[in-house]
Amino acid sequence: MIRPAPLSSGWATQIRGGWLAAGIGLLLLFPLSYPDAYLLDVLTTGFLLAAFAASWDVVGGIAGQVTLGHALPFGAATYACALLTRLAGWPFPLAAAAAVLLATAAGAGVGQLASPLSGPFVAVLTLALAEAAHEIAAGHAFLSGPGGYAWGGEGGIPVVLPWGDAPPIASYYAALAFLCLSTWGILRFSRSESGLVLRAVAGSPLTAQASGVPIGRFRRLAFIVGSAFAGAAGAGYAAHVGRATAGDLSLELSFQAATFAAVGGRGTVVGPVVAALALHALFQGLSLPPAARVLLYAGTLLVTLRFFPGGVAGTAREVAARLRSRDRNRGGRRRRGGEAPPGGSA
Amino acid sequence: MTALLAATGIGKSFDGTRVLDGVTLSIAPGETVGLFGPNGSGKTTLANVLSGLLLPDEGSIAFEGRYVTRLPLDARYRLGMARTFQIPHPYPSLTVHEAVRVALAAAVPRPTGGGRDEGIEEILSRSGLFDQRFVPCASLSQGCLRRLEFARALACRPKLLILDELFSALSAADEEDLLALLRAANREGGAAYLLISHNRMLLSSTCRRILYLEEGRIARERTV
Numbered sequence: 057m058i059r060p061a062p063l064s065s066g067w068a069t070q071i072r073g074g075w076l077a078a079g080i081g082l083l084l085l086f087p088l089s090y091p092d093a094y095l096l097d098v099l100t101t102g103f104l105l106a107a108f109a110a111s112w113d114v115v116g117g118i119a120g121q122v123t124l125g126h127a128l129p130f131g132a133a134t135y136a137c138a139l140l141t142r143l144a145g146w147p148f149p150l151a152a153a154a155a156v157l158l159a160t161a162a163g164a165g166v167g168q169l170a171s172p173l174s175g176p177f178v179a180v181l182t183l184a185l186a187e188a189a190h191e192i193a194a195g196h197a198f199l200s201g202p203g204g205y206a207w208g209g210e211g212g213i214p215v216v217l218p219w220g221d222a223p224p225i226a227s228y229y230a231a232l233a234f235l236c237l238s239t240w241g242i243l244r245f246s247r248s249e250s251g252l253v254l255r256a257v258a259g260s261p262l263t264a265q266a267s268g269v270p271i272g273r274f275r276r277l278a279f280i281v282g283s284a285f286a287g288a289a290g291a292g293y294a295a296h297v298g299r300a301t302a303g304d305l306s307l308e309l310s311f312q313a314a315t316f317a318a319v320g321g322r323g324t325v326v327g328p329v330v331a332a333l334a335l336h337a338l339f340q341g342l343s344l345p346p347a348a349r350v351l352l353y354a355g356t357l358l359v360t361l362r363f364f365p366g367g368v369a370g371t372a373r374e375v376a377a378r379l380r381s382r383d384r385n386r387g388g389r390r391r392r393g394g395e396a397p398p399g400g401s402a
Numbered sequence: 403m404t405a406l407l408a409a410t411g412i413g414k415s416f417d418g419t420r421v422l423d424g425v426t427l428s429i430a431p432g433e434t435v436g437l438f439g440p441n442g443s444g445k446t447t448l449a450n451v452l453s454g455l456l457l458p459d460e461g462s463i464a465f466e467g468r469y470v471t472r473l474p475l476d477a478r479y480r481l482g483m484a485r486t487f488q489i490p491h492p493y494p495s496l497t498v499h500e501a502v503r504v505a506l507a508a509a510v511p512r513p514t515g516g517g518r519d520e521g522i523e524e525i526l527s528r529s530g531l532f533d534q535r536f537v538p539c540a541s542l543s544q545g546c547l548r549r550l551e552f553a554r555a556l557a558c559r560p561k562l563l564i565l566d567e568l569f570s571a572l573s574a575a576d577e578e579d580l581l582a583l584l585r586a587a588n589r590e591g592g593a594a595y596l597l598i599s600h601n602r603m604l605l606s607s608t609c610r611r612i613l614y615l616e617e618g619r620i621a622r623e624r625t626v
Contacts (some may be wrong), residue, residue: 059583101445182550214521249503249507252500252503252504252507253504253507255493255495255496255506256493256496256500256501258495259492259493259494259496260492260493260494262487262490262491263487263490263491263492263501263554264486264493265474265476265479266453266455266475266476266479266484266486266487266500266503266554267476267479267501267504267505267508268476268479268480268505268508268558269476269504269507269508270474270476270477270508271476323495339404370533
């Protein structure tokens with residue numbers, strides 16, 4: 057009997073790996089073309105947003121818990137960096153580590169509340185929690201000691217960085233390295249046994265539970281891991297922008313991550329990263345006001361969900377499977393034609 | 403001998419309608435029990451309560467002498483009480499191999515490394531799914547889906563299988579294959595089972611004892 061080939065055959069993995077290596081190579085060489093500082097800044101921010109989108113994919117894609125409040129761990133990390141360096145006088149690396157821990161704890165808290173829920177209830181709960189944090193951040197001011205400045209509110213809080221204003225090219229390479237590392241980490245998690253179990257929970261919670269999987273515990277794990285990576289992206293963003301603002305906790309940011317993941321292909325990790333880079337660069341290039349950007353993201357999300365529910369990666373996979381099936385059918389017909397008795401058509 | 407499963411006075415209502423009314427039953431280790439009853443008699447509700455998918459309103463359930471009434475489905479699976487569903491819910495993005503791997507990941511004791519791979523292959527071979535191991539679960543035929551349900555249940559080395567209409571809507575050949583698997587699980591693996599079916603002939607040929615459920619009560623019982 058002919059055994060069907062594994063879904064992910066060796067050559068397909070090699071082709072994917074080749075594309076990825078070529079993309080990373082191009083991004084590594086790009087600064088050698090002497091681009092202006094604005095373009096480098098757009099790409100640096102794009103790398104950090106792409107890492108954030110990949111972290112959303114852990115929760116919303118791999119685990120299937122569609123969150124609209126993923127800005128919460130991201131913003132918690134940027135605020136922790138700002139508060140700890142500006143008001144507590146911590147060195148930035150220590151503050152960044154604490155920020156990642158805080159984001160992870162925030163994720164554990166959200167996961168605890170969201171794990172018994174599914175579908176739109178998760179989206180509403182996470183949206184409410186992040187919006188509450190956003191409102192608090194926008195309305196609260198922190199005093200930096202007696203007679204000192206009042207930081208916070210809409211103006212945000214500056215981050216104290218040991219390197220001051222880093223050259224754009226250094227920020228670019230640091231953010232690119234961070235994106236590669238975090239994507240690699242998330243891919244490793246996605247392909248681990250925990251990642252497999254999470255995909256099972258996302259696909260059919262009932263069957264997973266009947267297979268002995270404590271689904272609540274795994275959903276919490278997804279929130280914890282996704283929030284840890286979002287927190288790391290937030291710390292990187294704080295280092296790049298030099299300020300934590302209420303916008304870091306905004307619905308727009310959560311919505312962006314969900315859009316990038318939907319367009320790139322939920323659960324594929326690399327798809328959301330590529331979509332984030334492409335869409336961020338495109339929308340920044342259009343120089344749209346924030347309200348128009350939200351509309352554009354919403355439009356992109358609607359078109360994707362209506363016409364390409366699997367996103368770019370999912371659609372490409374579907375087309376490839378269809379082509380393979382067509383080739384097999386053609387091969388089968390040719391073989392059957394060859395087996396026909398000679399002279400049968402005379 | 404201690405009963406493997408002992409359910410006492412199980413009651414369950416939905417919106418004021420009493421679906422189970424003081425059901426008491428026990429299953430000995432390795433015993434083969436059938437559950438027969440008309441539509442709406444509460445067979446699937448009883449399977450859901452016994453397996454931990456639903457909490458009973460009253461009554462208690464003990465498994466191997468341990469009180470498990472409030473333990474959820476996954477915890478009971480890890481104790482060795484596995485169930486299959488009347489309508490399988492396959493994982494849309496996982497292959498057959500991965501689906502069995504998920505079940506084996508939860509099994510106690512948990513096999514690791516080469517032992518785990520061997521375990522998956524053994525279960526797939528025993529269930530007749532080895533050749534379909536890289537096929538997505540969602541594209542399996544009804545017969546293969548039932549086999550996969552059974553393979554998933556076997557992964558925890560079950561002491562008790564609760565099988566809800568495992569043989570319904572199957573071709574004669576698929577039914578025969580699955581029956582052979584069930585008998586092997588009972589004879590070689592020592593698994594007791596509670597087989598829920600509308601098919602009286604099937605129950606008579608596969609079970610030593612048949613319970614008749616009527617209006618949420620065990621109305622009578624027959625030893626074959």
